[in-house]
Amino acid sequence: MLNSLDYSPMAPQRGHNKSKFLVMMLAIFFLGLAHGYRIPKSIDHDEIYYMNGNVRCLRCPPGYYVRSHCTSEDTLGTCAPCHPGYTYSEHLTGLTECLHCAVCRADQIEESPCTITKNTVCQCKEGTYCPPDDSCEICLKCTTSCPPNEVKQAPCNSTTDTQCAPPEAGINLVAALLLPVLGIIFLLLAAVCVWFFCFRKSSDRSKWIPKILTVSLKCDEASSEDTETPFLSKRPTLHLKENITPNEKNEAINGAFNMFVDLVPAKKFERFVRELGLSDNDIENSKADNTGVENQRYTMLSQLHQNKNFDVNIWLSKLDSMKLGKVAQDITAKLIENGWLKRST
Template sequence: MGPGGEASGHTARKSLDSMLLMIVLLAVSHTDSLPLRNDRDTSGTSEDYYSHHGIRCRRCPAGTYVEEGCAKPDTQGTCVPCSDGFNYSEHPTGLPHCLSCRRCREDQEEVSPCIRTQDTVCRCKEGTYCPPEHPCEVCLTCTPSCPPGQDFKLPCNSTSNGQCGPNNYGHGWIGWISVPAVLILLGLGVYLCLRNRSGGGNSITHTHIYRCLFKLDPRREDSDIPLLPARLSFPEGADRERNFSQAFYVFEKLVPFTYWAQFVRTLGLTGNEIKEAEANNHRNAKEQRYDMLSTWHMHNPNRDVNCLLETLCSIGLQTVAQTITDNLLESNLFVRHAQS
């Protein structure tokens, strides 16, 4: 190979070496930017650990309970199995006992028995139902028949009532007329709302449309609903524990049932703590919710009502949080926090 070829090969090797060096540096840089895992980080709430006499212990597995807590941090104490047909623990647990198995009511039938890792599964007997989004304190009787001119489109089952709909004869044509009429009236209402929002002018913005279509509370303009409600504090001389406990009933009443599980899990309650509250108040949904909030308060004595309101906002329930705030102020359980 001539001098020109050697020079060309040397230049190619230098370019290849430079490229490989750049790739290595980029890989190292990317690796250095990744967050380091800290298994001993005790901040926040962990599903893997619980506190025992100030020591962080690893939870016992599902199907067991903690007979004795750990003596060294981040280790597991003594775990004892639950008994099939008698008690259970569905999730990793730090509780000193298993949860008692559920017994199906007289209006229910057993789908699967209680085992160490799962409670008894019950359902309403044939001819009755209970919607899953409601506390099933009693099974409801299925609708025996549909109104004149309608037939069952979906039969009744253990979780929903039968669904009626227009049949193919009789007066089914009424529905075809009523639907366009409703759409026309809805469109007219939105149009008038938009004209009112824009002050009668021709400039209609996306904000105007949003407020007309998604206004959640007719008593309040959307712009008046803040992302976070006003911060609250106890009135001077108030019995703080009593007021806080009374506030739990306000949350129990106003937080929608379909969001309750998400709300308490976001607060940090474990699956077993939720199950225990339900088991301790089996036929009383109101006391189940109160018990869950009391458990949260026991584990977080330094947290206040503002934490509950902020948690609602974090899961998209700003309007609910504002309504609860108004209720707490009107009942004199809390006052607006004085700005320093």
Template sequence: MAPQGDQTEFVFLVMTLALRAISPRLLLFFFLLALAHTSHLQVKRDYDLYERYYMNGNIRCLRCDPGRFVQKQCIVQDTESICEPCDAGHTYSEHLTGLDYCLPCTVCRTDEEELSACSITKNTKCQCKKGTFCPPGNSCEICQKCTASCPPNEVIQTPCNSTSDVQCASPETASYALVAILVPVIILAVVCFLYFYCKKKCGGNGSRWLPKQILTVSLKCDESPAEDPEAPFLPQGTNLRFKDNIPENERNEIANKTFNIFVDLIPAKGFERFMRELGLTDNEIDWAKEDNTGLYSKHYAMLSKLHQNGNFDVNIWLNKLHSIKMRKVAQDIAAKLIRDGLFES
């Protein structure tokens, strides 16, 4: 058996040859994919730890597990709420939750087929039926028909599927495209293998063999520009408002309960972007992070800071969620605010 040192030298030799053969930009792209995957796993563990609690007024309660909802809130600090399971096939909760209800399962449209049924921890997954498609990221009101055939002198490069129409190209281009797809897949497999091999065999983070330029690149996944909506989320003339003759101290209590609902329903990965869109500065966001422990408390502090700055307007907040493509979140929050009697339309 060859000594361990010889095995390591062989790996580095193969790795060096691969690095010289691969375009730096292509290598950067594949490395970032692998790095994003490992970072996601670490963030997920932290997220589970911080999101164990929610606020019931001034009392911090443990959240219910996925597939359940809060039937009765805790009354002693840091204790469990009384949780009940969602109604299988009708409602679900995908994450740890402090809500007193489960979310309704999606019902597939007539032009869609059910990919996976709704369970108490997962919503229904739907896709367009065969022969139709809806591009990912688009909110299609109806699935579009696939193109029947390619123009003259062109062939099908990729067939129609539930998320993409037929892609046509000249015969030469189609052959090149097939090679262009297979080669990156093979390279990605090699790069990932080398990365995790070095992580296991060489110690450290598995990146000592990677160029410094790659290691200094930051992943910024939440900086896609927001698009202005064509129309406000709330129809004109139906803004949410406080009930009449509510005292100032009760308004503050309603604001606190409103903060809890926003923190509960807005995905953690998009929360800071939402804050910046509402005018909270980076310094104010950093202050909330440094002065509070737990992701829930940090997000709650950011909303409180907006309130202190005089920027608490539930209608502006809901419309802002709509403008940054969180329409479903805005709908759930608005429904919860009205159902709990905090606001009326």
């Protein structure tokens, strides 16, 4: 018979091995069911029995320990329950005492308390973590900020640190879905613009599509011709004003440098100075010796001046050949407006 403290089923008579085994399994099943334990479908005899010398005994169910061993083959000895909150046994056991419950460390909190069939479950406190495959002797502090050029993908939890990744990683799917739609919209807008600027005066509405395509090609050809036309061939060259003092000359040169630094696009600046004759070594030295992008670019222009490669008209012409004619026009206008340079007559 079973009770709350221990149980010791009566030994069955010989010649009834099958009935004896069935009775023992039912006893273990109902005790295990009471404590939330399920016996596996495929049973290993080594998991059910243990050896007491030369006698094979049935193991006690989870939540119990062996108080006294069996004396008859394949029977159950006396099983006693573990002490709630202090000891436990999680599986079928042949041990003569229960296992001691774990006590959470100071850097942990108790997720679930110890029961007679389950050990204490501890986890790291908020703001700390411990990887599940780690021995977790101490909880590690969560990363509070991501490295440069990365964004937070997932917050820190008790088992995983903060997850960071480049921002592009999070928008690849959205971009893949939006790009085709944006492409179609762009083509429609381009067609409308071509019609509005190059074709709106035409009265033959029945041939819009072929005419739009034809006019579009013509417009592209005209645009190409305009960007390839040298800037200085259309406009007079620039020169310093007469009777200029050395200080005024230096001020004019420094002012010109600043105009080029401010207005030449960042992505094309190194190509600009390289095509004017500045070596790659000079470019790298300018970067290494100066902090701040503007100081680096100013040093590159100063190096061209020292190498006797400074001529504002050549520099403006170079911008025009790089299809930066609008930038050349803006620089010219500002240089003349500031009174540093004059147009040739």
